[in-house]
Amino acid sequence: MHTQFKEVTYKVVLKGLTTAEEKEILHGITGSVSPGEVLALMGPSGSGKTTLLNVLGGRLRQPKAGGSVTYNEQQYSKFLKSRIGFVTQDDVLYPHLTVRETLTYAAYLRLPKTLTKQQKEQRAMDVICELGLERCQDTMIGGSFVRGVSGGERKRVCIGNEILINPSLLFLDEPTSGLDSTTALRIIQVLQDIAEDGKTVVTTIHQPSSRLFHKFDKLILLGKGSLLYFGKASQVMNYFSTIGCTPLISMNPAEFLLDLANGNINDVTVPSELDDKVQIGDPETEKNHGKPSAAVIHDYLVESYESRVAEKEKRKLGVPIPINEEMKLKLTSAKREWGASWWQQYSILFKRGIKERRHEYFSWLRITQVLATAVVLGCLWWQSDSKTEKGLEDQAGLLFFISVFWGFFPVFTAIFAFPQERAMLLKERAADMYRLSAYFLARTTSDLPLDLVLPVLFLLVVYFMAGLRLDAGIFFLTVLTVFLCIVAAQGLGLAIGASLMDIKKATTLGSVTVMTFMLAGGYFVKKVPVFISWIRYLSFNYHTYRLLLKVHYENHVRPRNLMKFDSGLMEVGALVAMVFGYRLLAYIALRRMRLK
Numbered sequence: 285m286h287t288q289f290k291e292v293t294y295k296v297v298l299k300g301l302t303t304a305e306e307k308e309i310l311h312g313i314t315g316s317v318s319p320g321e322v323l324a325l326m327g328p329s330g331s332g333k334t335t336l337l338n339v340l341g342g343r344l345r346q347p348k349a350g351g352s353v354t355y356n357e358q359q360y361s362k363f364l365k366s367r368i369g370f371v372t373q374d375d376v377l378y379p380h381l382t383v384r385e386t387l388t389y390a391a392y393l394r395l396p397k398t399l400t401k402q403q404k405e406q407r408a409m410d411v412i413c414e415l416g417l418e419r420c421q422d423t424m425i426g427g428s429f430v431r432g433v434s435g436g437e438r439k440r441v442c443i444g445n446e447i448l449i450n451p452s453l454l455f456l457d458e459p460t461s462g463l464d465s466t467t468a469l470r471i472i473q474v475l476q477d478i479a480e481d482g483k484t485v486v487t488t489i490h491q492p493s494s495r496l497f498h499k500f501d502k503l504i505l506l507g508k509g510s511l512l513y514f515g516k517a518s519q520v521m522n523y524f525s526t527i528g529c530t531p532l533i534s535m536n537p538a539e540f541l542l543d544l545a546n547g548n549i550n551d552v553t554v555p556s557e558l559d560d561k562v563q564i565g566d567p568e569t570e571k572n573h574g575k576p577s578a579a580v581i582h583d584y585l586v587e588s589y590e591s592r593v594a595e596k597e598k599r600k601l602g603v604p605i606p607i608n609e610e611m612k613l614k615l616t617s618a619k620r621e622w623g624a625s626w627w628q629q630y631s632i633l634f635k636r637g638i639k640e641r642r643h644e645y646f647s648w649l650r651i652t653q654v655l656a657t658a659v660v661l662g663c664l665w666w667q668s669d670s671k672t673e674k675g676l677e678d679q680a681g682l683l684f685f686i687s688v689f690w691g692f693f694p695v696f697t698a699i700f701a702f703p704q705e706r707a708m709l710l711k712e713r714a715a716d717m718y719r720l721s722a723y724f725l726a727r728t729t730s731d732l733p734l735d736l737v738l739p740v741l742f743l744l745v746v747y748f749m750a751g752l753r754l755d756a757g758i759f760f761l762t763v764l765t766v767f768l769c770i771v772a773a774q775g776l777g778l779a780i781g782a783s784l785m786d787i788k789k790a791t792t793l794g795s796v797t798v799m800t801f802m803l804a805g806g807y808f809v810k811k812v813p814v815f816i817s818w819i820r821y822l823s824f825n826y827h828t829y830r831l832l833l834k835v836h837y838e839n840h841v842r843p844r845n846l847m848k849f850d851s852g853l854m855e856v857g858a859l860v861a862m863v864f865g866y867r868l869l870a871y872i873a874l875r876r877m878r879l880k
């Protein structure tokens with residue numbers, strides 16, 4: 285896809301304690317890149333490469349970004365999103381999926397609905413072969429806690445994730461950083477192959493080796509957000525020698541260009557006119573050992589480019605490009621193209637969620653934790669007596685603890701769900717991979733199977749050890765009540781996590797809320813002052829405890845000093861309202877996060 289950009293600017297507002305200052309990060313960048321070409325963005329750290337890449341990729345737009353960016357002469361549109369691949373610097377991947385699983389799930393979600401499941405799987409396999417990932421296709425991606433594929437393989441998986449959709453335009457932010465030169469060369473070779481296939485590739489690059497440098501077709505050199513060079517990579521040394529800058533010793537062109545852009549002119553000749561600008565006593569000049577300061581060199585390079593090349597390049601952009609009319613029409617379309625129907629998205633995300641978290645499901649630590657608590661409870665309330673009033677009071681204590689235990693754990697596991705997946709969610713939503721509602725439902729239901737198996741195990745142990753009433757109906761109702769409590773408590777955890785999106789803040793708020801709900805749960809204080817009594821209605825502990833009391837003692841002796849309870853419908857209603865209400869809050873919070 286022909287991409288042209290004219291006078292691109294980008295501004296941010298820096299807020300100080302008392303003032304707000306506007307800072308321009310890009311100062312009018314002009315250029316173009318065509319299908320079949322690889323455009324490299326180079327420049328010192330902080331020169332604006334990533335910002336420019338984001339503006340070109342449509343990720344930063346007005347009002348902060350100015351100038352114009354067109355794709356086959358059209359403005360950015362939602363349709364275009366599905367034609368653009370974007371590999372960010374710190375790309376996120378699920379650590380517990382294998383390379384093949386990662387690419388296959390991405391293929392299911394991103395490739396058009398017209399392809400069959402088998403065709404999508406085949407495309408994922410083709411990409412694996414194209415990127416030379418066959419040997420590690422069954423290796424887990426890995427992360428900080430799990431050993432996985434190597435850095436180079438990881439980068440290739442990130443690239444694979446994007447080239448799966450056969451994008452017309454591919455953007456990459458430092459795809460080679462941290463890799464040895466051979467691996468880096470291999471990655472750039474892959475990019476060149478993609479470009480040769482008729483695609484347009486734009487990549488930022490930090491310090492390419494000279495072999496790597498010669499693989500680029502076009503080059504943009506940035507210095508402090510200004511354009512120092514745009515043109516053919518093969519012409520860059522010629523251009524700088526025409527403005528009087530040449531290396532004194534043989535050096536890698538990239539090293540020479542970065543030195544210049546940084547204003548470091550050791551081993552570099554500069555035109556004599558710059559020597560006139562040397563100011564004796566200027567600290568910047570002294571830093572450069574009596575040579576012109578970095579600022580003087582920067583200004584000279586910007587001016588030289590402006591006066592010698594910029595106008596010519598701007599004129600070139602005015603020449604119309606031959607573009608297929610059908611493609612033009614499609615590009616203006618505001619319609620999103622989903623790769624799968626809502627239901628398919630849900631089931632793919634559900635399965636992927638189960639695969640990614642399979643190690644948590646069979647975590648012996650969690651099972652031991654629950655079973656150990658059950659055994660301790662069983663011992664403490666061993667064959668408790670429900671015939672005397674004292675015994676009943678004791679047993680009520682056990683029922684209250686059950687409502688606290690199963691109100692506590694689900695909150696603290698659910699709190700992590702969204703903050704942990706924030707980066708992935710933002711990335712996948714930016715690529716329009718699925719609807720938020722499909723993700724939300726898949727994420728909130730894929731944990732349910734285990735969450736419902738553990739309490740059954742727990743209750744089986746407690747029930748028989750503590751000698752609760754042996755009646756299948758009562759056991760079943762107890763399990764059902766605990767399930768409701770768990771799902772309601774999970775809703776609260778999800779809502780807190782999604783609203784704060786910060787694990788520390790969320791756990792702090794979570795613990796205060798859970799403690800308040802526990803204290804208001806009807807066991808510690810029976811007569812709550814009217815002005816605060818509403819808090820009980822928000823407490824799932826309160827409703828669960830009341831339901832458990834009803835289930836266990838309704839048709840039996842009612843402990844005299846325990847609270848009264850009626851039909852139980854109000855409790856069930858309150859818990860069901862919490863199940864949905866808290867989830868709705870979580871969903872709204874996630875939607876808002878996307879708009880930020």
Ligand SMILES: Nc1ncnc2c1ncn2[C@@H]1O[C@H](COP(=O)(O)OP(=O)(O)OP(=O)(O)O)[C@@H](O)[C@H]1O
Pocket residue numbers: 296298309327328329330331332333334335336
């Ligand atoms: N939202 C922002 N608020 C404030 N400053 C910003 C913002 N975005 C970028 N900058 C600043 O703009 C400059 C350019 O940033 P950018 O990330 O584009 O540089 P870069 O050339 O990609 O650097 P690196 O090679 O180190 O990744 C930096 O000085 C950065 O601090």
